[in-house]
Amino acid sequence: MAKELWKGNEAIGEAAVRAGCDGYFGYPITPQSEVPEYMSWRMPQVGRVFLQSESEVATINMLYGGGAAGKRVMTSSSSPGIALMQEGFSYMAISEVPCVVVNCMRGGPGLGTIQPGQSDYMQATRGGGNGDYYNVVLAPCNMQETVDFVQEAFDIADQYRNPVMVVVDGLIGQMMEPIEWHDVPKRDIPPKTWATTGKHGRDHTNVIQSLEIDPESCNATNGRLHQKFMEMKKNEVRFDAENCDDAEVVVVAYGTPARIVMSAMKELREEGVKVGLFRPITIWPYPTEQLRKLAGEDHVKNFLVVEMSEGQMVEDVDFAVQGQKPITFYGVSGGAIPTIEAIKEHVMALLKEAK
Amino acid sequence: MAIVYQKTKGLQDTELHYCPGCHHGIAHKLIAEVMDEMGILDDAIGICPVGCSVFAYKYFNCDMQGAAHGRAPANASAIKRLLPDSPVFTYQGDGDLASIGVAEIVHAAMRGEKFTTFFINNGIYGMTGGQMAPTTLIGQKATTCPSGRTVEQAGRPIHMAEMLSTLEGVAYSTRVCLTDIPNIMKAKKAIRKAFEMQMAKKGFTFVEILSACPTNWGLSPIKSLDWIKNDMIPVYPLGDIKDIDKEVAKDA
Amino acid sequence: MLKQVICAGFGGQGALSIGKSIIEAGMAEGLNVTWSPSYGPEMRGGTANCHVVLSDEPIGSPVFTRATGLIAMNYPSLVKFEPNVVPGGLILVNSSVVTEKVKRDDVRAYYIPSTDIATEIGNIKVANMVMMGAYLAATKAFKVETVEEMIKGMFTGSKAKLIPANIEALHRGMECIK
Numbered sequence: 001m002a003k004e005l006w007k008g009n010e011a012i013g014e015a016a017v018r019a020g021c022d023g024y025f026g027y028p029i030t031p032q033s034e035v036p037e038y039m040s041w042r043m044p045q046v047g048r049v050f051l052q053s054e055s056e057v058a059t060i061n062m063l064y065g066g067g068a069a070g071k072r073v074m075t076s077s078s079s080p081g082i083a084l085m086q087e088g089f090s091y092m093a094i095s096e097v098p099c100v101v102v103n104c105m106r107g108g109p110g111l112g113t114i115q116p117g118q119s120d121y122m123q124a125t126r127g128g129g130n131g132d133y134y135n136v137v138l139a140p141c142n143m144q145e146t147v148d149f150v151q152e153a154f155d156i157a158d159q160y161r162n163p164v165m166v167v168v169d170g171l172i173g174q175m176m177e178p179i180e181w182h183d184v185p186k187r188d189i190p191p192k193t194w195a196t197t198g199k200h201g202r203d204h205t206n207v208i209q210s211l212e213i214d215p216e217s218c219n220a221t222n223g224r225l226h227q228k229f230m231e232m233k234k235n236e237v238r239f240d241a242e243n244c245d246d247a248e249v250v251v252v253a254y255g256t257p258a259r260i261v262m263s264a265m266k267e268l269r270e271e272g273v274k275v276g277l278f279r280p281i282t283i284w285p286y287p288t289e290q291l292r293k294l295a296g297e298d299h300v301k302n303f304l305v306v307e308m309s310e311g312q313m314v315e316d317v318d319f320a321v322q323g324q325k326p327i328t329f330y331g332v333s334g335g336a337i338p339t340i341e342a343i344k345e346h347v348m349a350l351l352k353e354a355k
Numbered sequence: 356m357a358i359v360y361q362k363t364k365g366l367q368d369t370e371l372h373y374c375p376g377c378h379h380g381i382a383h384k385l386i387a388e389v390m391d392e393m394g395i396l397d398d399a400i401g402i403c404p405v406g407c408s409v410f411a412y413k414y415f416n417c418d419m420q421g422a423a424h425g426r427a428p429a430n431a432s433a434i435k436r437l438l439p440d441s442p443v444f445t446y447q448g449d450g451d452l453a454s455i456g457v458a459e460i461v462h463a464a465m466r467g468e469k470f471t472t473f474f475i476n477n478g479i480y481g482m483t484g485g486q487m488a489p490t491t492l493i494g495q496k497a498t499t500c501p502s503g504r505t506v507e508q509a510g511r512p513i514h515m516a517e518m519l520s521t522l523e524g525v526a527y528s529t530r531v532c533l534t535d536i537p538n539i540m541k542a543k544k545a546i547r548k549a550f551e552m553q554m555a556k557k558g559f560t561f562v563e564i565l566s567a568c569p570t571n572w573g574l575s576p577i578k579s580l581d582w583i584k585n586d587m588i589p590v591y592p593l594g595d596i597k598d599i600d601k602e603v604a605k606d607a
Numbered sequence: 608m609l610k611q612v613i614c615a616g617f618g619g620q621g622a623l624s625i626g627k628s629i630i631e632a633g634m635a636e637g638l639n640v641t642w643s644p645s646y647g648p649e650m651r652g653g654t655a656n657c658h659v660v661l662s663d664e665p666i667g668s669p670v671f672t673r674a675t676g677l678i679a680m681n682y683p684s685l686v687k688f689e690p691n692v693v694p695g696g697l698i699l700v701n702s703s704v705v706t707e708k709v710k711r712d713d714v715r716a717y718y719i720p721s722t723d724i725a726t727e728i729g730n731i732k733v734a735n736m737v738m739m740g741a742y743l744a745a746t747k748a749f750k751v752e753t754v755e756e757m758i759k760g761m762f763t764g765s766k767a768k769l770i771p772a773n774i775e776a777l778h779r780g781m782e783c784i785k
Contacts (some may be wrong), residue, residue, distance in 0.1 A: 005630070023437050031647075043530055049436045049647070051432065051433070053429070053462075055459055058448040061423055061426035061433075062430070062433035063433070064420075064422070064423070065402070065422075065430025065432070066433035066436045068430070068434075069434045073437075087423050114647050171643060171669065174643065175642060176641070177641045177666075178640060196419065196420050197418065197441075198399060198400055198438070198441050199396075199398075199418055208420045209419070209420060209421025210421060210423075211409055211421055220652040259666075259667050261669040262667030262668070340673075341655075341673075
């Protein structure tokens with residue numbers, strides 16, 4: 001298929017349309033407002049639902065209602081808006097309602113900045129809302145991955161009956177890059193016999209709700225859900241390792257910073273520096289085992305974590321590496337973007353230390 | 356022997372958990388009866404709130420969702436947009452609808468979402484144990500205003516049926532009570548009218564139901580009925596506040 | 608081949624459009640491309656810029672501090688980004704607006720009176736295409752035929768009448784590079 005030039009946010013919307021999204025609900029927030037703008041005409045064009053909500057709180061509960069009615073539903077937002085949605089994530093996780101949410105991250109905390117950020121890592125990977133639950137969180141690093149993952153996210157959500165997040169940053173949302181529309185692998189999705197569609201002759205009522213007033217029963221539900229989360233953890237881990245076979249310094253980064261690391265790595269390799277990139281593609285589940293194994297390799301001397309945050313992913317790297325090798329962090333936050341030069345300097349400093 | 360009365364098919368055979376004298380049971384029954392009588396029970400999707408009626412999903416014999424606190428109108432908006440021919444209703448109390456969920460109900464009404472909301476106004480938080488609600492009357496005692504609600508501290512009660520009636524998306528807004536048979540019959544008529552207008556896609560429909568909470572009011576069920584008549588109704592007058600059918604008739 | 612170009616100017620001067628034209632031409636020639644705009648409140652009447660990358664290899668970072676080229680449509684953009692250009696790099700200055708000269712002597716600087724040329728052609732909007740022509744001639748990054756085809760694809764139907772002016776602008780821009 002021919003390559004097409006798309007703007008990130010519009011491509012996110014189109015990817016959802018192609019994945020069979022029945023309803024898009026959203027509230028404007030920079031730097032992702034082009035998604036609802038695109039969906040406002042595109043969804044009606046294909047006979048589907050677009051609704052601008054009154055708030056992110058309402059948005060996520062619209063997904064809850066629509067997803068529980070068996071439809072493929074989606075929203076997109078940016079960091080402060082995603083923070084407001086956490087209630088709904090929690091409800092949907094225990095009620096087992098699928099939905100897709102794209103977080104076009106910006107710098108925080110608070111209103112912060114509209115420039116790119118990755119400071120929602122903890123919020124995205126640790127549940128964010130109340131209770132014991134996880135969302136699958138896909139972290140594409142370019143436009144092609146973004147559109148592929150948005151499409152696939154609908155299938156992942158339906159397979160596990162759970163919210164799936166795609167986290168990008170403001171830069172991916174705003175930039176243009178050529179993409180190809182792929183037929184993403186289709187999963188075997190069982191019919192949604194659980195959905196609250198109206199009984200239509202069914203001999204029982206379908207109920208989607210989150211109350212489990214009896215502790216034993218709530219404990220049992222949590223246990224069952226935990227099994228499901230462990231299944232997700234086992235099946236859905238994705239990562240990419242480049243130049244890690246002989247790397248002395250392994251840089252761990254996801255999203256836009258990973259792309260910047262790729263540029264730094266290319267220059268360093270040309271200078272003969274043995275540097276590699278370990279890129280988590282899912283940040284939950286985290287590629288813990290894979291990173292741990294790499295940490296055990298003799299040639300690996302150091303890890304450098306690069307993020308557009310104050311080091312939120314370092315905990316996961318630390319847990320994976322388990323003290324086998326030292327870990328250093330280089331990050332910028334609040335809308336700043338790491339530079340190729342700074343990454344190179346950090347790598348060189350580590351090599352000097354190691355010698 | 357001929358059956359002269361039996362339980363509606365609109366409710367399941369589950370024992371209600373409501374306190375003696377509580378009006379939730381009557382309200383449930385009326386809504387269930389109307390859905391059954393209109394033949395829409397099999398298609399209906401209901402959304403229950405957080406509050407005493409949080410368990411309503413066990414009682415109604417139709418598909419049900421349990422919303423987050425105050426968000427039932429958001430759930431309902433999405434369901435109705437995605438399944439435009441399905442009868443959809445929310446059932447919400449005053450803490451849920453008139454406090455934490457004001458934005459959701461106002462905007463659903465503004466958009467003229469074609470579902471029906473049943474608003475149980477008993478002037479108090481029931482499930483959490485009798486705290487002050489936005490609908491609590493001036494002077495009425497609650498666990499968070501033990502000497503009675505004062506204007507200085509908490510302002511005056513909110514009139515949801517009147518407030519929503521100002522929005523053009525609202526087709527029908529009415530207030531009823533369940534204190535005696537004539538009022539129960541009027542309430543049932545209002546519930547039916549709301550569903551009929553919904554199915555005719557006329558706009559958002561809203562039925563506020565003044566309801567007794569003997570437990571948290573500290574009154575007997577009988578005294579609670581008197582309190583509704585003597586104290587609540589003067590503040591929350593009964594009757595249709597908006598009915599676009601009547602307005603159309605008047606204009607013609 | 609790796610080209611990293613900053614296009615910058617006042618909002619409305621077409622800096623972002625020049626960047627888009629560059630990546631569209633690059634894409635037509637089978638190169639990998641990215642276009643990353645500055646975004647935010649400064650876009651309303653303030654300065655706007657974009658980072659453009661062209662490469663025959665997969666593109667890593669879409670943003671950069673070391674530019675192989677700068678297209679400066681106004682003076683603040685020249686001042687801001689001149690230090691980012693690598694030695695031997697290219698700076699194209701819109702000399703219809705910017706009267707100052709490039710201070711560095713280790714870069715190739717050209718002064719393109721793009722607005723004046725566009726006015727001569729009779730359509731001020733083709734100033735972008737003048738700059739595009741200059742960029743093409745100065746870098747030989749793509750074939751002139753590619754850009755001509757791109758222009759024909761950009762203006763169809765009732766807008767087809769704009770094609771000759773744009774193609775003329777492209778060539779007038781190329782002629783500025785000697």
